[in-house]
Amino acid sequence: MVDKKLSGAGLRGQSAGETALCTVGKSGSGLTYAGYDVSDLADNATFEEVAYLLFNGELPNQAQLDEYKASLFKQRDLPQALKDVLKLIPKDAHPMDVMRTGCSFLGNIEPEADFSQQHQAANRLLAAFPAIMCYWYRFTHDGVEIDCTTDEDSLGGHFLALLHGKTPSEQHRKVMDVSLILYAEHEFNASTFTARVCASTLSDMFSCITGAIGSLRGPLHGGANEAAMDMIQKFSSPADAKEQMAGMLERKEKIMGFGHAIYRESDPRNVIIKAWSEKLAHENGDTSLYDISVACEEFMWDSKKLFCNADFFHASAYHFMGIPTKLFTPIFVCSRLTGWAAHVMEQRSNNRIIRPSADYVGPEPRKVSPISQR
Numbered sequence: 425m426v427d428k429k430l431s432g433a434g435l436r437g438q439s440a441g442e443t444a445l446c447t448v449g450k451s452g453s454g455l456t457y458a459g460y461d462v463s464d465l466a467d468n469a470t471f472e473e474v475a476y477l478l479f480n481g482e483l484p485n486q487a488q489l490d491e492y493k494a495s496l497f498k499q500r501d502l503p504q505a506l507k508d509v510l511k512l513i514p515k516d517a518h519p520m521d522v523m524r525t526g527c528s529f530l531g532n533i534e535p536e537a538d539f540s541q542q543h544q545a546a547n548r549l550l551a552a553f554p555a556i557m558c559y560w561y562r563f564t565h566d567g568v569e570i571d572c573t574t575d576e577d578s579l580g581g582h583f584l585a586l587l588h589g590k591t592p593s594e595q596h597r598k599v600m601d602v603s604l605i606l607y608a609e610h611e612f613n614a615s616t617f618t619a620r621v622c623a624s625t626l627s628d629m630f631s632c633i634t635g636a637i638g639s640l641r642g643p644l645h646g647g648a649n650e651a652a653m654d655m656i657q658k659f660s661s662p663a664d665a666k667e668q669m670a671g672m673l674e675r676k677e678k679i680m681g682f683g684h685a686i687y688r689e690s691d692p693r694n695v696i697i698k699a700w701s702e703k704l705a706h707e708n709g710d711t712s713l714y715d716i717s718v719a720c721e722e723f724m725w726d727s728k729k730l731f732c733n734a735d736f737f738h739a740s741a742y743h744f745m746g747i748p749t750k751l752f753t754p755i756f757v758c759s760r761l762t763g764w765a766a767h768v769m770e771q772r773s774n775n776r777i778i779r780p781s782a783d784y785v786g787p788e789p790r791k792v793s794p795i796s797q798r
């Protein structure tokens with residue numbers, strides 16, 4: 425992988441600290457979590473193993489994994505007070521705002537009293553996030569107060585079962601699991617950096633994660649999977665996609681799901697989720713949306729040398745599994761929480777408050793004139 429020339433605004437190219445959690449775009453291996461290539465993890469591990477890796481630095485053995493999953497399993501349900509709060513949030517609210525409120529409210533009723541509880545706080549959020557999303561969604565959209573517990577072994581399967589009210593297929597469980605692995609961690613991206621800045625003030629875990637959710641929400645970051653879906657649904661065919669995208673580029677519009685702040689030639693997560701999107705399209709017996717997505721990818725590369733990032737083929741993959749578009753970015757939260765929390769723990773382990781300087785470009789010093797003279 426060729427290193428991207430990094431300079432200019434947005435702190436690009438400047439190191440803002442050290443991490444042992446992840447490499448992004450390092451030559452030879454695009455994306456690694458604690459030394460493991462993301463494609464190796466996607467093929468040979470589960471999301472719970474990856475969460476354990478990020479929180480503890482090593483993959484679990486079978487006994488450790490069993491114990492970890494059993495503990496998460498017990499923490500999946502929501503307290504009644506949180507359910508009551510979720511029921512107050514309107515149907516037309518954005519589910520990312522629901523996640524932000526759910527996280528923040530849980531921090532009120534189950535606070536992290538001190539840093540010795542950091543694993544507990546992170547694991548509680550990990551176990552509870554699927555229910556926070558689905559309890560609100562099903563109540564406001566289907567009028568049902570769902571049981572927030574399921575028998576599903578994995579968090580990915582649990583989410584699908586809560587959302588659809590039925591047992592997911594083995595294939596869908598697998599895709600969710602892979603997706604959660606792909607989204608889990610990505611070094612000093614905007615939302616993780618938000619979490620680390622918050623952690624550097626010695627704030628609590630729930631505040632760090634709440635802030636990170638706010639940063640992930642924007643379309644230049646996690647919100648791009650949702651924005652990509654909205655875009656591809658407007659295209660009627662591969663040819664129409666190419667024509668409309670040419671117009672968008674001419675009007676200097678950003679095409680969501682393309683480009684990256686660090687990667688230069690490709691995002692290593694794309695090839696993995698793209699392959700699953702194709703499988704799901706065939707399983708559904710309708711490949712038109714997948715074909716449109718491939719046309720978008722070809723067009724963007726041919727015309728601008730821009731490639732799909734992790735978000736682009738996630739859009740069609742989630743859609744093929746019957747997931748409503750507005751829940752795409754909240755799923756990202758359910759996964760990235762692991763990276764955020766691991767970074768909070770890492771920041772705390774060797775902390776200095778993050779406080780960069782600014783170049784002043786405002787007016788010269790001046791006096792306040794009386795209000796009657798302004």
Ligand SMILES: CC(=O)SCCNC(=O)CCNC(=O)[C@H](O)C(C)(C)COP(=O)(O)OP(=O)(O)OC[C@H]1O[C@@H](n2cnc3c(N)ncnc32)[C@H](O)[C@@H]1OP(=O)(O)O
Nearest residue numbers: 643644645646648677678679680681682683684685733734
């Ligand atoms: C999981 C994730 O968060 S992945 C990122 C998800 N975000 C998106 O998909 C949103 C669309 N993409 C973008 O807006 C950008 O590519 C970002 C925000 C991801 C990265 O931003 P930057 O690092 O500033 O981009 P970069 O320096 O590579 O931009 C180079 C040029 O390509 C253009 N460009 C980059 N991405 C796009 C895009 N998706 N559509 C159109 N033009 C683009 C930029 O406008 C810039 O043009 P300019 O030099 O004329 O100003």
Ligand SMILES: O=C([O-])CC(=O)C(=O)O
Nearest residue numbers: 609610612613614685734
């Ligand atoms: O690293 C970034 O800037 C954005 C990204 O891909 C991620 O957070 O997964």
